[in-house]
Amino acid sequence: MSSEDTTPGGPPEQLALIRETVRRAKPRTWHGAHLAEELPVARVVVDKGLLHLDQFFDYAVPVAMADTARPGVRVRVRFGARVGAGGRREGGELHDGFVVARLASSDYAGPLAPLAQVLSPEPVLTPALLKLSRTVADRYAGTLADVLQLAVPPRHAKAEAEPSPDPLPPPAAPAPxxxxxxxxxxxxxxxxxxxxxxxxxxxxxxxxxxxxxxxxxxxxxxxxxxxxxxxxxxxxxxxxxxxxxxxxxxxxxxxxxxxxxxxxxxxxxxxxxxxxxxxxxxxxxxxxxxxxxxxxxxxxxxxxxxxxxxxxxxxxxxxxxxxxxxxxxxxxxxxxxxxxxxxxxxxxxxxxxxxxxxxxxxxVREVAPRIRTVGDGDQARDAAAHAARLPSVAWQAAREALGTGPVLVQVPRRGYVPRLACERCRTPARCAHCAGPLEAAGAGQVLACGWCAVAESDWHCVECGSFRLRAQVVGARRTAEELGKAFPQVPVRTSGRDAVLGTVSGEPALVISTPGAEPVAEGGYAAALLLDGWALLNRPDLRAGEETLRLWLAAAALVRPAGEGGLVVVVAEPTARPVQALVRWDPAGHAALELDERAELGFPPVSRMASVTGGPGAVADLLGLSRLPEGGQHGGPVTLPAVRGQEQERMLLRVRPAQGGALAAAVEAARIARVALRGAEPVKVRIDPLDIG
Incomplete structure (x- = not known):
């Protein structure tokens, strides 16, 4: 963390003060336990996952747990109990936690509640893991308990009871x-x-x-x-x-x-x-x-x-x-x-x-496949592209490649026809109940909404009254159906969310896959067709170009080298930066240019950001409580789709890279402060969001 993150009176100091006040004020404790003679206090991180309780709490160690309640072990503790007449405990729920330290005394002035149970003597939370988890929680404005749920897997008693083998001696250094x-x-x-x-x-x-x-x-x-x-x-x-x-x-x-x-x-x-x-x-x-x-x-x-x-x-x-x-x-x-x-x-x-x-x-040129592009102009002059799923160049490449091996066809969208529109005026087909997009699940099947799944058997265009539809987007299953008709003697296999293939043989076949689900072909693919590039490139997302190139490179890398006849046909505008980077096989150059543009616009990673999402009043409330570091900027608000009928909006907060810790601390302190407002609307905060489009 930089010196800018630790300015006196700044968000980190304010956050530490809030945490210390909560830690001293919250525990309700009682007398009556026979305590361990040595180090009778256990400092515990309680698995509550609430920001205002993101702190260690001290508990008394009963004499029966003196040897097992070691740092790093899982325990159960009562949280929120009250002390009634005669010092008897009342209420309080049991929660899991981890012992982080054993102490001789506590700085809490009142009596301490005893540990309820040591769940296991296995020390699963090491000091290094605890420190890393705390650092990650602070960086992302989260709680230590939430990070520990990601870092430490759930316990399985039988696995703990089994002995682990002794470590083997180190191997010899391998050849390069x-x-x-x-x-x-x-x-x-x-x-x-x-x-x-x-x-x-x-x-x-x-x-x-x-x-x-x-x-x-x-x-x-x-x-x-x-x-x-x-x-x-x-x-x-x-x-x-x-x-x-x-x-x-x-x-x-x-x-x-x-x-x-x-x-x-x-x-x-x-x-x-x-x-x-x-x-x-x-x-x-x-x-x-x-x-x-x-x-x-x-x-x-x-x-x-x-x-x-x-x-x-x-x-x-x-x-x-x-x-x-x-x-x-x-x-x-x-x-x-x-x-x-x-x-x-x-x-x-x-x-x-x-x-x-x-x-x-x-x-690179020796091992990379040959890349050919098919742009909008090429398709406009291609009569076959209007009547078939494939432009002529792609169809010819597939036909020739099928003589020597399998052909990979990457389709950006799953399903059959996930987007439909009026054939006459091109108005998108929408559900009458929720305004969601209507989809065709298969040939001859009734249309259904992609959001609420309500069937639509009597659709007509609300703009022009037409009853005829056209496909705006064609999915992987429709593509497989059409290519099966175009190449009737060739096996067609699909790989996508419902069934992802790991490998395919080197025999001639058409392999239709959504991005990221491409199976590895024995001996490599003879060719790959990357269809509908516009669907990936035209997404309103800051990372659209970077992500598109990553998906294309992953598919193209499965194709044989150009010297062995490997060919990749990409259907996208040839002048687009990701297309040019694919043709040259230059991911480093593309990333450097993207970084230059981010620097000009002040977008991550040359800045640090936080997104704040919720109802307009709740977002404004949290921003009003946030003490952003000097020079911090607000972006938005941007209206989002309603959630359960409630209006939603998002604001972006931006600071310099060295102020990232201060930004996270400021947002976390504001969220803790809002906890005191009973009935406060929830607000979702995400540090360095992937999607800011």
Missing amino acids: GSWQRYPDGPGYLAALTAGHPARAVWSALPAPDWPRAIALAVVSALAGERGPLVVLPDGRAVARVDEALTALLGGGERHAVLTADLGPKERYRAWLRVSRGSVRAVIGTRATVFAPVHELGLLVVWSDGDSSHSDPRAPHPHVREVALLRAAEEGAAVLLGGLAMTVEGAQLLRTGWARPLAADRAV
Whole structure:
């Protein structure tokens, strides 16, 4: 935190005063417990998740719990109890919590309530994890309890009762392998083995071997007797890295996998192996960034622009930012890798915080597929594009490629026909009940609302009275149906939200996929068709171009190199910046240009932002209580769709990067102050929101 964040009388000091007042005033306590002779006070973080109770509370340690109520263990405590006549306790609900310290005395003047129960003697909350969780909570204007729910998995008693194996000796340092294609790759691996906190932003080559490259980095860190931690956006990516690591290390005993798909017991068992030091390497999805790896030496985040890395639960931390905070605190190396590059990655390079890891242009051209574009002008002159789903260029590319292997077709929208409009006047077809968009679920099926699901069997245009409809947007299922008719002898497979394919064979087939669900083809795809680029590029979002390029690069990287006939056809305006970056395969250049534009406009990451969403009165109330740092700016309000009939609006607060901590503290202090106003409308606050469009 900068000196600007700690100005006397500023938001951080005000927030600390509020917390201390709450901590001293809230606990209701009672006498009567036989206390431990040594360190009879336990300081506890209570799992309440309320901002005005975001503080430690002191409890008495009964003599029966003197040996088990150690720092880091889970306990149950009564919260909100009253002391009645004769010192008897009345009321108070049981809540879970963690012991964070044992003390000889408390600064609370009254009698202390005793701990109700020690749930487990397993110390799951380490001092390092506690400090990281507190830092993350402060950065995102959240509560420590909310962050701990993300960081520490639910307990499973049977898993705790099982012994964990002894750690294995470190492996030998691996050969550089595919890292030799990057000029600084072998040096980076050597730095990991030597235990240096090397920081890099890695522009991965368009090849299917990135999981093995990550595995080599993990083994290099293990060889230096340091613990590596890898966070990936989804279970399919985790499975690929797991397979590569298993192949390199000769089994799964040296690393743990943490994903929700494992189930509560297996996930907690794997987490315990990490916490107890049985394994030093861990890979997994979002919450893995908090895993208590011993002697942490490397943090890898793959595809940090993927929205899966931003937690949907409060306080909405982003994996990349948590990893950077943790690396700085624990002196670990960092590897932000991906086929694309985010503006945040570009800023880390521009400030010198990290070094680039990229291959020479000649190597990129050798492994990348050939890119062809089909713009609006091309389609206007293409008679076939009006009568069929595919422009002639794309249709011809698919026909030729199907002679040698599978063809990937990326469609931005799922469903059949998710958007309809009047054929005569182009007025969008809306539901008569809620004004939601009408959708066609299949050929010949009755229209239904995409919001309330009410069927509409007698639609007519409210503007011109026409009864005829046209498709504004065609979904993946409709595309699969049309391409199946165009290529009747070719198998058609679909991959999307309802059923995501992991892999497909190298036999000729059409694979229709929504963005992010593309399966890996054995031997690579012969061609890829990226349809309806306008649907991705024209979204009213600050990150639309960056996200579109990321999705395109991920699909194009599955295609064979140009030397082996690999071809990608992108249906989008050729002059658009993301299209040009795809043609040149230059994600770093695109990110640098995006960063320049953000700097001119004052948007993140060259500034820090908070979004405040709620009813107009509630938003104005919170902003009136907020003491923003000097130079802080308001943006808005922007009217949003009503929620349960209540009007909603959003305001954006913007400050300089060094004032990010002060912004979070100011907003948090204002939210705590509003708690005193009974019946106050809730307000949703999000620090550094991904979507500010």
